[in-house]
Amino acid sequence: MFTVSPTIVSANSFGGVYKGDILNGCSVAIKILNASKGNGEDFINEVASISRTSHVNVVQLLGFCLEGSNKTLIYEFMSNGSLDKFIYSKGLKAIPSLSWNNLWQIAKGIAEGLEYLHKGCNTRILHFDIKPHNILLDENFCPKISDFGLSKLCPMKESTIFMSDQRGTMGYKAPEVWNIHLGGVSHKSDVYSYGMMLLEMVGGRKNINAEANHTSEIYFPHWAYNRLKQGGELRPEGVVATEENETARRMTVVGLWCVQTIPKDRPTMSRVLDMLEGNMNSLEMPPKPDLSSPIS
Structure with a gap:
């Protein structure tokens, strides 16, 4: 049994997440999915995927309830909320900035979680x-990876999968998800999304700034590539200390x-971890990425 706080933690088209407390006093996150959402595929995906996991960088599913059209998932509660409020917090003085060491540790933790999902489970x-x-x-x-409503299970022996729909969020969706001519959909599609988030x-x-004054600043990967080549600061409107550069x-x-546009x-994610932990001098400069994913 648990009690639900009237305060909603987050909300989107799939439903809302509320803070709750169970009998032992621990806080939990209660995700209530909208009854009108399709045939419940998102609920099935989430339970089927996350029930197979056990990793420090993947949010823990504590329980679920399915009664008629009512679908509820119960997760461990994350007191600092989601990463987006910390990296898009311009003008929100109540939210502290994350240090570069925090950002690096978070990036590494997410990479470790994805590496586990891709090769640490019996089914990818x-x-x-x-x-x-x-x-x-x-x-x-x-950091903990959450929201497995769009996830898909893939046998380890299969390098690519067939999808009848385009899953993902614009701006993070890998090019091959919407353009089959670029290559098969695979775990490399998650790598693309991770890179954009990084x-x-x-x-x-x-990653897209429609209000930018210059065309070269609209698509952030292009801006970042050019700044790297020029040796400039990598945070727009901000200064990075020398020791953090x-x-x-x-x-x-x-x-x-x-x-990179082509999945291969x-x-x-194993190589990503090696690169994150390595020396900057050992990293090769990548080719300039193409603007090939829909942005709206």
């Missing part, structure tokens, strides 16, 4: 919706490798 799990909103942070800012973490902004540059190089040109 493809998430298909990696973005800052779906990364939750606990009281120590340890670039947003560095830049402190969304290597972390920012390393994260940017890794992000740019991850958002992207690293695996």
